[in-house]
Amino acid sequence: MMLDIEPDLSKSLFSHIDFTSGAVAAVSGGSDSTALLLLLKHHLDRTAPATKLLAVTIDHGLRPGSATEAQGMARLCATHAIAHRILTWSGPKPSTGLPAAAREARYRLLAEAAQAQGIGLILTGHTADDQAETVLMRQVRDESGGHADTAGRGLAGMAPATLYDWRSWIVRPLLGTRRAALRDVLRRQHVNWADDPTNVDEAFERPRLRAALADGDGVQRIDDALTLAAREGNARRQLGLATADLIRRFATQPAAGLIRLDPGLLNAGEQQATVYALRLLLATTGGIAFLPDQARSEALFGRLKAGFLCATLSRTVVDSRRSGIFLRREARGLPPAAAVAEGTLWDGRWRITLNDSSGALLIAPFGAAAKRLPIGEEETPPSLMRAALAAEPALWQAGECLGLPGSSRAPAVVEARPAVAPFARFLPSFDLAPARAVAGLIGAAPLPALPFSGHSAG
Ligand SMILES: Nc1ncnc2c1ncn2[C@@H]1O[C@H](COP(=O)(O)OP(=O)(O)OP(=O)(O)O)[C@@H](O)[C@H]1O
Numbered sequence: 404m405m406l407d408i409e410p411d412l413s414k415s416l417f418s419h420i421d422f423t424s425g426a427v428a429a430v431s432g433g434s435d436s437t438a439l440l441l442l443l444k445h446h447l448d449r450t451a452p453a454t455k456l457l458a459v460t461i462d463h464g465l466r467p468g469s470a471t472e473a474q475g476m477a478r479l480c481a482t483h484a485i486a487h488r489i490l491t492w493s494g495p496k497p498s499t500g501l502p503a504a505a506r507e508a509r510y511r512l513l514a515e516a517a518q519a520q521g522i523g524l525i526l527t528g529h530t531a532d533d534q535a536e537t538v539l540m541r542q543v544r545d546e547s548g549g550h551a552d553t554a555g556r557g558l559a560g561m562a563p564a565t566l567y568d569w570r571s572w573i574v575r576p577l578l579g580t581r582r583a584a585l586r587d588v589l590r591r592q593h594v595n596w597a598d599d600p601t602n603v604d605e606a607f608e609r610p611r612l613r614a615a616l617a618d619g620d621g622v623q624r625i626d627d628a629l630t631l632a633a634r635e636g637n638a639r640r641q642l643g644l645a646t647a648d649l650i651r652r653f654a655t656q657p658a659a660g661l662i663r664l665d666p667g668l669l670n671a672g673e674q675q676a677t678v679y680a681l682r683l684l685l686a687t688t689g690g691i692a693f694l695p696d697q698a699r700s701e702a703l704f705g706r707l708k709a710g711f712l713c714a715t716l717s718r719t720v721v722d723s724r725r726s727g728i729f730l731r732r733e734a735r736g737l738p739p740a741a742a743v744a745e746g747t748l749w750d751g752r753w754r755i756t757l758n759d760s761s762g763a764l765l766i767a768p769f770g771a772a773a774k775r776l777p778i779g780e781e782e783t784p785p786s787l788m789r790a791a792l793a794a795e796p797a798l799w800q801a802g803e804c805l806g807l808p809g810s811s812r813a814p815a816v817v818e819a820r821p822a823v824a825p826f827a828r829f830l831p832s833f834d835l836a837p838a839r840a841v842a843g844l845i846g847a848a849p850l851p852a853l854p855f856s857g858h859s860a861g
Pocket residue numbers: 428429430431435436459460461462463506509526527528529533
């Protein structure tokens with residue numbers, strides 16, 4: 404079925420995106436993602452008809468009728484000759500935090516579907532309305548003192564692209580397009596869409612805000628929120644560039660699990676960038692997805708400037724002494740010994756891949772075994788190197804320590820790559836520069852290139 408869509412609209416939405424490896428379109432059946440899919444199909448048919456396009460609907464199984472809605476999407480796709488899959492969330496459903504768990508499952512299933520087809524790109528239908536709502540909700544939370552640390556970060560809203568699991572790009576081409584315009588496109592094509600009842604249930608914050616924005620000065624508030632998001636997005640990119648520069652100039656990794664900061668860092672740049680660098684490196688060293696609290700990080704920065712110290716924040720021991728400022732994972736709360744399993748994010752810090760499943764290998768911290776390892780003649784204090792190594796993962800077989808994955812005695816079937824903990828799951832494109840700097844520092848896998856033409860490798 405041919406669509407009668409203004410070529411300029413789909414061109415402006417998609418022509419900057421690199422579709423070489425194909426695309427998964429995440430389609431819920433609502434108006435936004437239905438419009439996304441049809442506009443995208445139109446664009447690809449005209450510009451690159453051989454592109455692999457797969458529409459995927461996740462059936463969360465949370466509402467009666469969700470399976471029927473997914474079937475409706477399947478029929479629409481069949482009409483337009485678009486490959487479509489329905490994936491069901493079958494895992495256990497938590498009793499609290501259900502929306503977050505559903506979202507986590509949704510992205511996991513979408514990324515698995517993409518990867519199974521060799522596709523590195525997932526497109527979602529988030530619109531300018533979603534963006535404005537996100538920014539306004541965060542603003543309310545900031546003002547009520549909930550998340551002081553989102554200043555300059557959270558108000559940027561959703562990024563145009565987010566790297567999921569360090570491997571699949573989630574791209575949001577409709578972030579600058581109003582929902583009403585998309586619905587007009589669908590109406591002109593006589594295409595129906597499903598309305599999710601939770602979107603109008605005013606027991607929830609977002610539907611309440613949506614209703615409030617529908618009248619009076621709503622249009623102005625949305626425009627203002629979008630302007631704010633654009634400005635904050637730029638500010639965050641600039642902060643990221645300055646932070647990446649500091650990390651490259653002042654941070655090294657003298658030994659496994661040990662980061663050294665040259666004390667020159669403390670007086671090198673704007674305090675905001677230095678504190679952001681500290682927060683990223685603390686979260687990375689501690690293996691924590693969330694950055695440490697802004698106020699506590701600023702206090703740590705102040706104390707570091709004032710003199711030597713040993714403190715713990717974000718599961719990271721910060722040891723400032725004459726020979727430098729050293730960061731290492733604290734010894735408490737390390738994962739217990741466990742069988743090596745494919746895809747584990749060990750302690751939030753190491754991504755484990757396994758090409759064999761004999762089950763005979765265990766992964767556990769070096770612990771006391773670190774004491775027996777020879778430490779070379781280095782400038783770095785040996786006690787610090789041993790303490791850092793004790794918290795690193797080692798492979799064990801029949802009670803014997805085989806060393807770090809990748810070392811000469813360890814079996815080659817197991818691979819471990821350091822992960823940049825705060826960005827291991829979601830890396831918004833705003834933060835590419837600092838993520839790349841930290842990845843380079845700790846030897847994480849290189850980032851895949853941004854899927855936008857005219858951009859080089861991330
Ligand atoms: N059940 C689903 N199946 C496939 N894609 C979906 C599904 N639900 C949402 N999406 C995708 O996510 C986009 C945003 O949907 P929605 O606003 O409902 O999700 P959200 O939870 O607010 O977003 P986020 O996933 O960023 O938290 C949709 O346009 C669509 O691309």
